[in-house]
Amino acid sequence: MSKSGSAPTINDVARIAGVSKKTVSRVINRSPLLKDATRQKVEKVIAEIGYIPNPQARALALRRNFLLGLLHDNPNAQTVLNFQEGVLDAIRDTEFALVVRPVDRHSPDMLEDIRSFLELQRLYGVLLLPPISENDELAQLCREMGCGYVRMGSAALDEAEHLVQSNDREMVESVIDYLVELGHRRIGLIEGPTGFRSAAERREGFLSAMKRHGLDVPDSATAQGTYRFNSGVEATNKLLKAEPRITALFASNDEMAAGAYHAARERGIEVPGQLSILGFDNSPIAAHIWPPMTTVGWPIREMAKAAALKLVDPGSDGASPSCFPARLVTRDSVAPPPKEG
Amino acid sequence: MSKSGSAPTINDVARIAGVSKKTVSRVINRSPLLKDATRQKVEKVIAEIGYIPNPQARALALRRNFLLGLLHDNPNAQTVLNFQEGVLDAIRDTEFALVVRPVDRHSPDMLEDIRSFLELQRLYGVLLLPPISENDELAQLCREMGCGYVRMGSAALDEAEHLVQSNDREMVESVIDYLVELGHRRIGLIEGPTGFRSAAERREGFLSAMKRHGLDVPDSATAQGTYRFNSGVEATNKLLKAEPRITALFASNDEMAAGAYHAARERGIEVPGQLSILGFDNSPIAAHIWPPMTTVGWPIREMAKAAALKLVDPGSDGASPSCFPARLVTRDSVAPPPKEG
DNA sequence: ACGAAAAAGGAAACCGGTGTCAAAACGATT
DNA sequence: AATCGTTTTGACACCGGTTTCCTTTTTCGT
Numbered sequence: 116m117s118k119s120g121s122a123p124t125i126n127d128v129a130r131i132a133g134v135s136k137k138t139v140s141r142v143i144n145r146s147p148l149l150k151d152a153t154r155q156k157v158e159k160v161i162a163e164i165g166y167i168p169n170p171q172a173r174a175l176a177l178r179r180n181f182l183l184g185l186l187h188d189n190p191n192a193q194t195v196l197n198f199q200e201g202v203l204d205a206i207r208d209t210e211f212a213l214v215v216r217p218v219d220r221h222s223p224d225m226l227e228d229i230r231s232f233l234e235l236q237r238l239y240g241v242l243l244l245p246p247i248s249e250n251d252e253l254a255q256l257c258r259e260m261g262c263g264y265v266r267m268g269s270a271a272l273d274e275a276e277h278l279v280q281s282n283d284r285e286m287v288e289s290v291i292d293y294l295v296e297l298g299h300r301r302i303g304l305i306e307g308p309t310g311f312r313s314a315a316e317r318r319e320g321f322l323s324a325m326k327r328h329g330l331d332v333p334d335s336a337t338a339q340g341t342y343r344f345n346s347g348v349e350a351t352n353k354l355l356k357a358e359p360r361i362t363a364l365f366a367s368n369d370e371m372a373a374g375a376y377h378a379a380r381e382r383g384i385e386v387p388g389q390l391s392i393l394g395f396d397n398s399p400i401a402a403h404i405w406p407p408m409t410t411v412g413w414p415i416r417e418m419a420k421a422a423a424l425k426l427v428d429p430g431s432d433g434a435s436p437s438c439f440p441a442r443l444v445t446r447d448s449v450a451p452p453p454k455e456g
Numbered sequence: 457m458s459k460s461g462s463a464p465t466i467n468d469v470a471r472i473a474g475v476s477k478k479t480v481s482r483v484i485n486r487s488p489l490l491k492d493a494t495r496q497k498v499e500k501v502i503a504e505i506g507y508i509p510n511p512q513a514r515a516l517a518l519r520r521n522f523l524l525g526l527l528h529d530n531p532n533a534q535t536v537l538n539f540q541e542g543v544l545d546a547i548r549d550t551e552f553a554l555v556v557r558p559v560d561r562h563s564p565d566m567l568e569d570i571r572s573f574l575e576l577q578r579l580y581g582v583l584l585l586p587p588i589s590e591n592d593e594l595a596q597l598c599r600e601m602g603c604g605y606v607r608m609g610s611a612a613l614d615e616a617e618h619l620v621q622s623n624d625r626e627m628v629e630s631v632i633d634y635l636v637e638l639g640h641r642r643i644g645l646i647e648g649p650t651g652f653r654s655a656a657e658r659r660e661g662f663l664s665a666m667k668r669h670g671l672d673v674p675d676s677a678t679a680q681g682t683y684r685f686n687s688g689v690e691a692t693n694k695l696l697k698a699e700p701r702i703t704a705l706f707a708s709n710d711e712m713a714a715g716a717y718h719a720a721r722e723r724g725i726e727v728p729g730q731l732s733i734l735g736f737d738n739s740p741i742a743a744h745i746w747p748p749m750t751t752v753g754w755p756i757r758e759m760a761k762a763a764a765l766k767l768v769d770p771g772s773d774g775a776s777p778s779c780f781p782a783r784l785v786t787r788d789s790v791a792p793p794p795k796e797g
Numbered sequence: 798a799c800g801a802a803a804a805a806g807g808a809a810a811c812c813g814g815t816g817t818c819a820a821a822a823c824g825a826t827t
Numbered sequence: 828a829a830t831c832g833t834t835t836t837g838a839c840a841c842c843g844g845t846t847t848c849c850t851t852t853t854t855c856g857t
Contacts (some may be wrong), residue, residue: 138837149836
């Protein structure tokens, strides 16, 4: 019997069940070459004494930890946190745990930092959040290091087993359709920074929808931001100066849309009476700002769960492509355009 | 020599340095009974070949993982994320990693869940964020399990070595002083939920400052919220109905303060012209809301770093009490009270 | 210079699992 | 019943450190 006070080990199970520890190990690892009778006998003992394999020992023997890593360059606090919750949904009641690692994508050492991190911790796999999920070198690094990985993205960045995708582009298109239906014709775009795949996808969606409706998008009706609040303010100011007749504004994310509110208010423009504003991400700020913002939300938590499952249990469903639908969250920042004066 | 491709092991170091692995182990563990010459010789080799002890092996032998756990019941996404960054600041370039574990403080199984989590993962230590940091049973559990812990709190919850503290109370007092200096006399309070130590501290600070100034605080000038946005809306409505002559409002956190903005706007009350609003936490919403909110910010990241250091390197400074000063972040939601009549 | 105590080093066992490979058990044939 | 080819199972080394226990060397007082 194991000394009371310390958890039962594989040896305890083996002794009580009257088999070798290797056999117990086989039961734990679901080896197919076990006689059913043996398996059941061992499983009974495991259940009885409440044995749980020690992840530290397995980590050493397998040269691989039971840790999932979350690598991110803080796109947005709420997003990251929702993602963490989703991963936890997937690994709750398993031996896995989630380790987080904020990184700085602007640092020239990012890849080296991550390499030594992976080398040291021997993670089972990592989850890559945008924008660093778009970094192909990083994915390559994971492959080299024998570390599983799943990328979250708004485009087909990788093979299905390494990807959980959202359909930003389609979603933006339908959002523009919605604005056009309401009567808007002059719609402005605040796009995200160059180099972000999501920004590109959202812009493409915008442009193709406008084109489909036969609407003109002069250069002066688009402005670029950095996905941060301040850049939204600046972009809006620039836009409204160049194109004062714009009646609706689509911002590539909520923070910039909130910046647009700010700029509009400073100019005495009423939202949504004189200007409709639409964001993207459904972050908390969209709900808290006044008037509450209409935006597009994607099911981050479910996506995170799916991503984690691809790593942890690739058998179940891991190879199938996962594209998650976003949905329009209608609040009060969009109205029909004002009557022409 | 170690086979190229795999990291150097303790045996490599021992062979190259011409000592036994035990000696190397002693160097790594800073054993005091080593001759300086030996230590330096070994350290030189370690540096040369870039040896890093394998955390998995150490975890097995020491029965203790090199993982810090962050237990939280999401007080606020930005807070949690800042905290994570702070912990990372402390453990960057060490063998430690940070694992996160959101918990549900309303679940009756919370303690059991955490117990089995600790048992399984054998964390080196955990960091407890408010509000669960206030749970004494949880701290007791950590002690029982031999797991280090540090609590973040707004009061003296525990011994110095287990505590990183903020001075909410003092800070609220000085905030009220500030309002009174501006001329406010009728100040309302939206307090946080019962059972939160921070809520209690902030209320105490408010009341004692008001008392000090000889100002009356009728029951109708305080309302309770849940720390969530919506509760801020409701509390403000209740408050303004009962005490329409209030000229300033202090909310126990920014989310509720944002709710107060919302309620004020719905009632056509101008902020800060007719009503000054003050929040607490300096969360992003405070900066993004219109007009930008004056609030109190505490240095979460530094506090997190200090907390992590208490666990990782208790020698350095771990036993000394750590109380971090908050500071007033002045923005545009506070103005002198409107002239009477 | 001598003996005792302190410091340094090493061999082997151990932490709790997994991999390899050979032995044992089994079933089907002859 | 003996033989052969498969399953099943177990003995033993190993993952990369730490620990125990003991021997050898230093250091120091006298």
